[in-house]
Amino acid sequence: MLHPSLVTTLERFILDQEREHPDATGELTNLLYDIALAAKIIAAQIRRAGLVNILGAAGSVNVQDEEQQKLDVFANETMKNALNHTGRVCAMASEEDETIIPVPEGVQPGKYTVLFDPLDGSSNIDVNAAVGTIFSIYERRSASGQGTLEDVLQPGRNQIAAGYVMYGSSVMMVYAVRGGRVHGFTLDPTIGEFLLSHDDIRIPPTGKYYSVNESNFGRWSIGTQRAVRGFHGDDPARLKGKNSRYVGALVADFHRNMIAGGIFMYPGDRKNPNGKLRLLYECAPMAFLAEAAGGAATDGTRRILDIVPTALHQRVPLVIGGSDDVDYVRTVLIESGADE
Ligand code: AHM
Ligand code: MG
Secondary structure (H helix, E strand, O other): OOOHHHOOEHHHHHHHHHHOOOOOOOHHHHHHHHHHHHHHHHHHHHHHOOOOOOOOEEEEEOOOOOEEEHHHHHHHHHHHHHHOOOOOEEEEEEOOOOOOEEOOOOOOOOOEEEEEEEEEOHHHHHHOOOEEEEEEEEEOOOOOOOOOHHHHOOOHHHOOEEEEEEEOOOEEEEEEEOOOOEEEEEEEOOOOEEEEEEEEEOOOOOOOEEEOOHHHHHHOOHHHHHHHHHHHOOOOOOOOOOEEOOOOOHHHHHHHHHHHOEEEEEOOOOOOOOOOOEHHHHHHHHHHHHHHOOOEEEOOOOEHHHOOOOOOOOEOOEEEEOHHHHHHHHHHHHHHHHHO
16 A cells, blocks of 8 residues: 655645746646646556457548558547647647647637647557657747747757657656656556656666667668677777667657667668658657656757758658767767768
C-alpha cells in the first residue's frame, strides 16, 4: 500500500517546481496537467484496444500518406479536446493534421502553442508493442487572437517545455521545462496518478546501445555506414562496440537509450534525404529532452534545436543520445564528407 508521504505525484511535483519561479502564472502547470489527463485517457484506450476490437485501419490517410489507425485518430482527438477549450492555448499542430489547429471561435486564445505527435510508432499497435505521445510547448509570437503559422514554426530552442508519454509495460510521462532537468513519472493504474519514479534523468555520455533501422544500410551515405560500423565495434580506438536495440517507436527507443545509455539515429538516405522523422513533432521535443538530460541531438551538421522550421511537416535526419556518442557520429560524418 502506498503511503502518501512517501510518494510525489506529478501534480505536487509540478506545483513545487512552479513555486521556485515566483513570476510563474500557473498556466504552464495547468497545460502539463491537461496533457497528463489526455495521456491517461489515451492509455486507458490503448490498454483496452485488443478487447474492444478497435485495431485496424480507420480507412483514412493522413497528411504523411500513411494509413491512420483508429487509435491514432482517438489519440489525436483526445489531445485536441484536452487542450482547445482551456484558454491556455492559441493554436496547436499535430502530426495527423495537415494545417495548424487554431482554437475554436469563441474560445479565449491563450499564450501557448502545443505541437504533438499523438501516437508515435503507431505500427506497433497491432503487435501490442510500445507506442507514445510526444509534445512540445512554445510561447506564441503573435500578440493576440487565434494562433498563426508563425506561432508554431519556431526553432526547438524556443521550447518552453517538451516531453513524451510512453505506453509500454508501464505508462510513463517524461518531461522537462526550459532551464530544468528531465523527470519521469510512472502511472499507478490503481490510483490513476502519475508518481515520480525517475528524478533527474541523465543520459550517460556514451552508452551500450544503438538504435537504427539497418534495413536501410545500402541506401545510406558512406559516412552513416562508417558510423554504424563503428557501433559494431569496427573503430575500437575511438568507440567501443555497442549492442543493437530497435523497437520502431522513437519514444521507446529514445527512452531506453536515455535510461540505459545509447544513441538513436534516423539518418537520411538516397531515397529519403531527410530521413523519416518530423522536426516539429518528433526531433525538436526529443532534442530538448536529450540536451536537458546532458545529451545531444544533431541532423549531422546542425544542432537540432537551432533548425528554423520552414514547413509544418518538415523532416530532418536525427542523431540523438549520449553526448560523446553523438559527437562520434558527427565527426565520422564530417570526415567522410569528401568520400561521398
Ligand atoms: P509514426 O509517427 O508515423 O508512427 O512514425 C514514426 C516512427 C518512429 O516512432 C520510429 O522511430 C520510426 O517511425 C520507425 O520507422 P522505420 O519503420 O522506418 O524504422
Ligand atoms: Mg511519430
